[in-house]
Each structure stands twice: as structure tokens, then as C-alpha cells.
Amino acid sequence: MNIPWLSVLMLVPLLLGTLVACWPRSAASGVRRIALASHVLVLGLVLWVGVEFDVANGALQFVERRAWVPTLGVEYHLGLDGLGLVSVLLAAAVPLLAAAVSDRVAAGRESLYYGLLLLLEAGLMGTFTALNFFHWFLFWELSLVPAYLLVRFFGGPGAGAAAFQFFVYTMVGSVTLLLGFLALRVAGGTFDFIELARLGKSGQLAQGLAAAVPRLGLDISGEMLTRGVFLGVLLGFAVKVPIWPFHTWLPSTYTEAPAPVTMVLTGVMSKMGVYGLLRVALPIFPDQFRELQGPLLLLALATVIFPALAALVQRDLKRVLAYSSINHLGYCLLGAFVLTPGAAGADWVESAAAPALNGVLLQMLNHGLTAATLFAAVELFERRTGGIRRLDQFGGLRSVAPIFCGLVGISVFASLGLPGLNGFVGEFLIFRGVYAAAPWVAVLGTLGLLATAVFLLTLMQRLFHGELECPGNRFQDLDVGERFLLGVPVALMLVLGVYPDLVLRWTNLTVLGMAAGN
Amino acid sequence: MAMNYLELARLTLAEAIVVVTALVVLGVDLKLGAATALGIRRGWACGLGVVGCVVAVAWLGVGAPAGSVAGGMLVSDALTRWVKMVLLGLTVGTLLLSGRSTFSVHVGEYVAVLLLGLVGMLLIAGTENVLVLFLALELASVSLYILVGFNKRDPRGTEAALKYFLFGGMAGAFLLFGLSLIYGATGAIEFRAIALKLSTAGLSPLLMVGLVMVLVGLGFKVAAVPFHFWAPDAYQGAPTPAASFIAAGSKVAAFFILAKLTVVAFPAVAGYWNWSQIAPGWTPLLALVSAVSMVVGNLAALTQRNVKRLLAYSAVAHAGYVLMALVEGKTLGLFAVTFYAVTYAITALGAFGVVSLVEAGTGGSDWEHFRGLSQKAPGLALCFGIFVLSLAGIPPLAGFFGKFYLFLVAMSVGGGNYGLLWLVGLGAATTCVSFFYYLRLLKVVFVEGPEGESKPWPKGGIEFATVAVAAVGVVAIGCLPGWVLGPLQNALVAAGF
């Protein structure tokens, strides 16, 4: 039987999430178990899809395509390639881990919390599989709502303002994205990503857009209009990732959100931006990317360096990690922006584009894993301190909680890119690609690496070393369940660090295809 | 030309029936004497009056011949018969409303004067001769002066009657002077003869003065600005049934003859007023009077706190709307104006009927007397709502279609250049103003709650039935204007228009 796997992937969390959200409050105790089981189920489905995935095929797989609203050019069009697979994997794994550490956060309103989390997962699944703008945008936007509500309801004292900022910033990006795509639709007559990419490559989109210039009443050329549309689309992704200077919503949101929600925000939602850049923007606007490569790389560099510097002076554990997240996504951007599909010959693809893109995919996965683990650790930390997380109030925790500190230590090292751990491979591949394309960027980018190392090591030093300092309750080490929760992802970091091919074999063909521009 | 008296008798039989009825009413009332209970005397008087009117209607409807005596001194054609029937019907309504009024003990005289006034109006409707027109107008006017002051104990009524009389006398003088000037200019007193003369003679300054004076006289009758000053006082001071007679019957007669003068007598000196292009004549005068009437009537109505005064100013405004269509100056104008006058008269009659019942129930016609009417007497309030909304021109009521038609006719003036658009625009704008006071009036009735403990509302019997019939009529004509338009059109065609 031909099962529409991708629809199932999206529908299962959607239906289960609705079910959980409607669960009566009086029977809340079972909700957590149902929710966890649902997440496990989704992860199982994703793994099954991964098994079914044909690694020898670089094209889109599991394609579903049905007419939906023909007059508007709307189709139900799903498909999955290596890029999608990595993203979907994250979208299943991170929420599971988040749900597993959520018992403190969700207390009292379990059904709402777990329901929203599942709905968020459904939105993410939809985003990562859709190939038609209409319903891609549907999930892109709808994932925002549960995220907003999770922050708003379960966040800290400043959650209201933070959530508002988060939502409105993202919506600004979404609206420019929408307007951009409407212009593309008028110019190209389709919403289909694949079709738009074809038109973009052949220059027909630019021609179509140029036709709108006379009506604008402005003295601009068709190229400028196309560039404007490109920037509009780019802004949508830039806010989501985020790219400096559109990142200002992020630190307060990540800080005010409860740590498990932050796990999903940073682990998966930020990847939506990267995914969008790779899947949507890059194939449709190859020429524009090429033209603006210099400024874009500068922005990516800024995204790497400035947040790292900002993280140096933060005193709030979550805020440090928030800036660290931006910094790490900066590497993804570096990798993404050096890609200029179809620019040069196969040699170039081999030396720069493919490594960079492979690195980006690895980095997406790695950062998702590492950041989620770190924020999970923050949650475990907050459980013990009653929500206090100012760095200068702690010290010497290693003496009382060696296992916790050990696992967190490995995660931190993974995060700063120590060889042998997962972070290294991705960043190495990115830098290799970037160096081949733009050596000066790679050189400056390493400055970011340095700053990252400094603030992460400072963080460890403050927390784990020196005199024992801990306000409130005694700081207990992890219990068995918690060890398991942190241990599994840390083990994965080790595995991926040693054997990255586990992922690369799935992504390689996709990467080669994308890098070659077809 | 020898007068055929039999013919004359047949042509005036309807009027004769009414006169005889008036005399019979007087006689019966005399016979019953002051000893008889007032209620019974009123019943007899009004009943006889109604019977007389109904007989007259029946005659007009069935047997009355067409014809004309003495060169249009008395004309009987389908159109005049139709208008006369309407007048009789309105009078029946007035009589039914008067059935239980307590303003006077002189019941017989009241009904008789009413009927005599009606005779005047019937004659107005049935003449094409300026002399008879003047006489008939005076007959009607004198009767109305008396009716306004009929409640001798009411100083307001007496004052109003005096005011009405003085203004009316002056207006009559103007009219007479104007008519004599026209006679001087044309040497004719019959409408058609005047028209014939004018078509060759054209407009002279003397004639222009005459036209202005005629307009003064008739403008007074229809209460157009600036000849409207009597109206608020007369409406408020007169016994309410009498006021309804002024508002309904006399308006129909006056509008009809004004329209007929315009269409039959003065087409040759019509002139025009298309935007800034003005040719002096009769219709620019009408347009001017129409414009100021609409503006002044509606603005003045805004500040009224008495329902009768409000209806008076509303009548002034409506005179403006009617004159607007009359500017068209042709058959279509006559048609629209007659239709509108009839629908307006029914509405006004009903509205005054409600006022009369409210006065009986609460003792006055100021706003506080109407407050919370919808909860004290829902049926009455509903009828009042229908009348007021019809006056405002809300579908599906008679006033809507009437006004729509007036605007349509006015708009068609100028043969494609919409020369009267300024007047139509003004009419539309002032209509918006009028919505304000009509709605405020309805707010008092429907929105505000009654004050104090509510007394049991007096039963309204025949009066309420009359009001209800009028309300149904307003709705029916609004929904199916063809019921009135059709016969009217047939009458017009039959009358040679």
C-alpha cells in the first residue's frame, strides 16, 4: 500500500496535539504519558521514513501531489530530500527531549502545554515537507502560534513583552515574505517551489517582475525590483534564523521562555530559517545571491562575531546560551551564503560548495542537538535552583554534581567545536568551503570561534569551578532518569563526532545536486 | 354660450351632496339639541358626514359624467374625479378621527364647517378658471380659519386662528392681485386660454410680477417658505383632527391646483434654471421656493420639541420636495406631484391621528407625552413609526416611492444635462438632515422608557382603526405603488394629459 508518509508525519502530531489539548483538566496525570508516547511515535515514524529513504537518489522522495485550489495555483505538494530529512529528524527529536524535561514547567496545565508542543511539532513537520508556498506558509505561520502561546503562558515574568516582540518581529518578516511570493506568483504564475526555482534559474522570474515596473510609478529598473523582492523574501528568513541585525527579539524570547520551549525554539524553529534559505530562497534567486554575496557574507560574519562578543558580558545563563545560538547559526549562514549554485564548474562544487553545504546540514543537526541538550541542562539546573540562573551566584558545582557537570561539559565542548565531538565536523566543513570561496571571510570567522570558546569556557569556569556557591536548596546531582535524558544526546554527540558519515550518507546526493544548481 | 343647468347640476353633484350633508348635519344637531349627550351628537354628526362623503365618492366613482362648463369654470374629467375622491376619502378619515374629540360642544357646526371646507377643496380640484379658483380657495380657507380657532377656550388656538387668518387674508389678496395682473396681460381667466395667449405674448415684467404674486398666494396654501409662518402655530393650535384636515386634504387640493396651473396655464412662461443658466419664468420661481423650503423646513424642524410643530415643519420641507418635481413643468411632474400629495396626505392624516390619540391618553403632544409610547401602546407606536418612517422616505413605505419618484422627475429636467441636479442634491442632503429629527422622534417613542406609573391606555376604537387603516395603506402603497399609480395614470390619460 502506498502510504502518504509525509502527510502522516504532519497529521499524527496535529491530531494527537488537538486531542491532548482538549483533554479534561481533571485527568491531567495521564496527559504527560500520552504526549511522550506521541512524540516517541512521531520520532519512530521519522526514523522509519529515514530507513525507507533511498540514499542513492538525490531527488525528492515520498512526493505527494494533489490539486487543492487551482485558481490560486495552490497544490498539496510534499516531498523530502536529504535536507528535509535532517530537518524532520530534528523536528521529531528535539520536541521529544523537550517534552521529557517539561514536567516542572507544565505543572498544573499539562494538557495545554503538551497539546501546544505537539501542535508546534506538527507545524514544523509541515514546514519541512511542503513544496508549495501556500501550505508551506500555512505551517510556517501556524507553528508560530503555539510557540507564542507556550512562551506567553509558561514563560518568566517578562514573557508578555518578549512573546509580543517575538511574534511581531517574525510577522514582519512573514509579511515581506508573503508579499515577495505574491509578486513571484504574479510574475511566474505559480507557487510551486520547484517550478519557481526553474523559472528563477532561467531568468523568467526577473522578466516577469520587470513587467510590473511601469505600474510602480517609480524610477527603478526591473533588476532592482527583483532584488527588492529577493530582499523581502530574505527578510522573512533573516528574522527567523536570525541574521544580525534582525536578532534582537531572540535573547529576550529565549530567556523568558521556559527552557524546554527554548529547546524547540533554538533546536528546530531557528532551523526553519536556514531550511527556508536553502530550500526556497537559494534556488529561486541564484543570481541575486551571487550579486549580493559580499554584503550577505558580511552579515553572516556579523552574526558570528557580534553575538559571541555579546555573550561574553552576559550574566544570565540562558542569555549566554541564547547569544551562543545566534553565533552558531551564523556558521550555517556563512556556509549557505558561499553557495552560489551553478556558478562555476564541477571543480568548484567539489572544493567549496559541497563541503560548505554538507557542513551547513551537519551544523543544523549538531546545533539542534547541542543547543537542545544545553537548554535541557538549564532546565535541570533551574529545577534545582528554583529558577535562579545568574552566573555570579554559582560556583564549584562540580564538587556536588559531578555527573551533571560532566555531561554539560561535553555538550559545551561539542558546542565550541572540539574535534572528536559533533560540532567540529560541521564547522570544519563550513570553513573549508568558505575558505575556498572567500578566504578573508574564513579568517575573520575564526575570530568568532575564538570568542565562542572564551565565553563558553568562562561559563563552565564560573559554574563548575572554584568555591561552592549555590543559593537556596542544596544542589543535587542528576537522578537516573535525568542521567538518561542528558546521556543519550551526549552519546549522540560523540557518535556523530566520530562518524559523521551517518548523516552525510543521507545528505550527500542532495547536497551535490543543490550545489550544482539543479 | 347658454348654460345648461342640468349639466351644471350633474357636474357639481358631488359638491352638492357634501353641502346638503353639511346642512343635514346642522339640522340633526339642532334637533338633538344641547340636552343630548355629546357623544351621541358627535356620533350622529360625524356619521352623517361620513355617509355624505361616501355617497359622493360613490357618485364620482360610478356615475359622474365628464364635461366642462363655461370654458373650464367647472371641469369634470377622470383626473379631477380621482382627486376629488381622494379628498373625500381624506375627509372621511378626518371625520372618523374627530369622532370622540372633546374640544368643543358645537359638534354640528364643526362637522358642517369641515364639510364646507371640503366643498371648497373639491371646487379647487375641479376648476380651470382663475376666478373660480380664487373663490374656492377662499371658501376652503375661511373654513380652515374657523376650524383652527374652533376651540375657543384655547388661547393658543385662537392666536393661531388669528395668525392664520391674517396671513391667509394677505395671501388671498396677493393671489387675487396676481391673477388680475395675469388677466391684464392675457385678457383671459381660463387656464387654457391663458396658456394660449402666453404662448404668443411671452413673458412681460408685469406678467412676472403677476406670477410671483400667484406663487405667494398658493405658496401660502402649501406652506412653502417664506409663506409658511402660519403653519407651525396653526398645526399646534388647531384641534388635532382639524390640523389633520389642514395637513392632508387642503394640501392635496393646493398641490393639485398648483401643478395644474404649472402644466396647463403657464407652460409657455416656464423658463428654466439649469445650473447657472436661468431663464426667468414660473419654474425658476418654483425651484427657488423649493430650495428654501427644503432647507428652512428641515433645519427648523431640528429644534422642535412638540410633535405637531415638528410635523408642521416637516410639511414645509415636504412642500419643498413636491415643488422640486413641479419644476419639471410637464405631465410627469403633475403625475408625480399628485401621487406624492396623496401619499403624503394619508401619512399626515395617520400621524395626526396618532397625535390625537396620544393627546387623549397623555394630555399633550410634546415629546414627554410620547415618551415610551411603544411600551404603553405598542400598536399605536408601530403605526406612528410607520408614518414617521414614511415621511422620512424609508422603504417599503409610501413616502419612499413618492420621494423617489419626485427626485427622479426633477432629475430628468434639462434633457440630459441634469440641469436640476443642484436642486436634487440639495433635496437629498436635506433629506439626510430630516432623518435626524425623525429618528430622534422615534427614539422618544421606541427607545426611551415611559416615565412614572403607567395609566391604563384609553381604548381607541374607531380612531385607532382609522390610524391602522392609514398605516396599512402607507405600507400597501409603498409595497405596491402600482395600485395608486395605475388608476392615476389612467385618469391622467383619460383627462387628456
Added chain:
Amino acid sequence: MALTWTIWISMLGAVGVYLAGPGNPARCRWIALMASVAGCVAALVGASQVGVNSELVTLVRVPWVKILGIEFHLAADGVSVVLVLLTGVAAVAGILFSWNVSLRANEFFALYLLLITGVYGVFLSFDLFQFFAFYELAIVPKYFLIAIWGSTRREYGAMKLALYSFIGSALVLVGVLAVYLSSGTSSFDLVRLADSGVPAAVQTWAFPLVFVGFAILAGMWPFHTWAPTGHVAAPTAASMLLAGVVMKLGAYGALRVGMMVMPQGAMLWAPAVATLATVGIVSAALVALVQQDFKFVIGYSSVSHMGFVLLGLAAANPRGVSGAVLQMFSHGVIAGLLFGVVGRMVYDRTHTRELTLLEGLGLARALPFAAVTFTLASVASMGLPGFSGFVAEMQVLTGAWQAYPIAALAAGVGVVLAVAFTLRVLQKAFLGPATTVTPEDATPITTPEKLGAFLLLGTSLWVGLYPKLLLDWIDGGLGSPAFATMRKVLGWP
């Protein structure tokens, strides 16, 4: 044809409810509910009979006033069908949300159904005179509904609303007369008027009269100020109807009479209309951002969202106009729901609409159902995909981009602002910090309210996920013979 019955059922229902007397509110409610449900069913059945073909189905056509060529002419094309369906849904929901009305209940529901009668009548009229008559018929009940059963400054709000409406209809009247007289058809038949070709010179000045006259009721800036005050003053059901269907009367009239009969005028004036629409979208959104009264926010949001309808009409291309019609439907459903939540679920329980006060009540805990409903309605209102608003605004923006790209960009700003003010009000009203203060009367949400909320939400979601449902009708309607002249003049394919 069943569509005709929508009018008669509502009218009979109005009479029936009125006769039920003031003493028994429950009976009045049930009669009204049955009448509105029957109307809704008739609309559905009728809609299926009309089908999605590009045709104009005549329902009733009899001479009415022969000397003027006025006919009683009910007909339907896809555009009418969509709006009739909206009316059916909104009418049922409005009654469900006014289940607690007991003061003079018979009059309330009678006026309500009378208003609905007028609305159905307008949407099905293909005779200009009849159209105008039904249009005015719908205004008067509104005045009373607000003035008698309203809240804040109700008499002021009601009067303002009524006067604005009447001023609008006076403008329309003059334009209508000009159209009739200049067409030379001696007929008020809308299609014949359109096909006869009103002279271009007349269209030049008659189109703005008609369009602005109707657009006043659609809340076109700068003639929109009646809308917020009227909405705030109105009782729940009336504000639901006001935003839900009455504002659509204006927009529909602007399309059906303004654009269909006078396409040349439309072409000439479209840039001005687009400008006003865009200014309305942005300025109303900005104003909504700073309101302190819950209902004022929603009121201004209505103005802003109706700006999209006008923008779509001004674009005057197939996508824009189709989007405008869909936006009429969508906004009708969503605004109805928002007003239902504000007026019935919140205000009737807390007796306040001050956002600063509501913030302290923590309504998300006290009234979870209301909070969830409002959240979803907000999402729909912001134009997030999945709900009807997105599809409509997307179409309008596409159309606007094709015609006036700058306006499309400015409207994009409006969308962002809409997100901001909706989110602000959502946060303040429902997601405030839960304090110990509980609302005086936190009675649970009743079943009728829930049914109404489900009905409207479901409709919006359904249309949002499967817009083809309505788009087929709309596009079919715009392709019907009625719009033939307009299509030709505007150069549609």
C-alpha cells in the same frame, strides 16, 4: 428556488417573533433561531441549486411599477450566493450569541430578523430600485437595535451610524437616478443598465457618488468614523451583524452597482479608491493599536480589514475583485466571532471592556473557552494561513500588486500592524497576569455561545483550508453574464 425563501422566512420570522409578545423571551429566541436556521438552510439549498457555473439564475421576476420599468427581480450569481451564505451563517450565530437578551425580546428579534430580511434582499436584488429599497430597509432596524439594546453612548452611536448610512444612501440615490435616466433603457434592471452602457460622461461623476455612498457603509476612510462608535454602542448581536453583514452591503453595492454598471467610472476613479483604501487599512490599524476599549480595537480592526475589500475592488482585476468578495465573507465570519467574544462572552460577564481592567482579571483562567476562541479568532483575523482571512488577503494583495504595487506594499504594512494590535488586545484581555481578582460573574460559557463560536470558527477554517469551495462560486459569479460589460471594459480575459 430556495434562495427566495431566505427573504420570506426572515420576514415571516420577524412578524412571528413580534407577535409572540414581550412576555416570553424564551419563545422569542426559539422562533428567531428557527427562522434564522431555516433561512440558513434555504441559503445552502439555494446555493447548491445555483451551482458554480457562470450563470445568472433568475429566481423571481415580476413587474412591480410598470410605468418606471421597475421589476421585482430576485436573481443570483456566484457572488450573491457567497454573500447570502454569509448572511445565513452570521444570522444564526448572532442569535446564538444573543441568547441572553430578555429586555423587550420580541422587538429585539423582530428587528434583528427584519434587518436580515433587508440584507438577504439586497444580495439577491437585480433591480436597482428594489436593491435600493432593501438597502435602506436594512438601515432602520440597526438604529433601533443599537439605541434600545446598546451600551456605551448607544444613542449617539446609533444616530451617527444611521445618519452616515442615510447620507451614503442619499449619494447613491442621486447616482442611481442619473444611471437610470442616462441609460435610456427605461428599466431598473441591473444587467440591462450595465449592458446599455451608461454614457462615460455620466459615469465620471455618477460613479464616485454611488461608490462613495456605498463605501461609507463599508467603512471607507475617511467616512469610517461611524463604524467604531456604532460597533461599540451596539449590543453583541447587532455589532456582529453590523461588522458581519451590514458593512458587506456597502461593499457589495459598490461592486454590484458601482463597478458592474459603471466600469468606465470605476477605471477612472480606481486610483483614488485604492489610495483611500490603503490609507484606511493603515490608519485604522494604527488607531486600533492605541485603543483602551476592547470593542474599539475590534471596531477599528473591522475598518482596517474592510480596507482590503475596497483595495481589491480598486485593483479591478479578476484576482483583486475575487479576493474582495472572499474577504467580505471572511471578515463577516471573523469579525462576527470577535464581536461575539467581546460582547457576549466577556462584556456580559465582566461588565467592562477597559483593557487595563481586563488585564487584571486573568480571563484565560476564568473563561478558558472564551480565551481559546478569541485566540483562534485573533489568528484568523491577523490573516494567518489556515483561516479564510489569509486566502482573501492574499488574493487582494496579488490583485493590488498587479494594479498598484505601492498600495500592495502599504497594505503589507497594514497586515503587520493588524498582527500587532490583535496580539496586543489578545494579551491584554485574556493573557494578563492571573491575579486573585475574579470577575464578578464568571458563569461558564453557555452552550449557545459555544455553538455560535464553533459555527463561525468552523466556517472560517473550512474556507481557509478549502477556499475552492467559495472561489468557484465567486469566480463563476464574476464570469456571469451580469458582469459581461464590466469584464469587457476592464479588459479581463
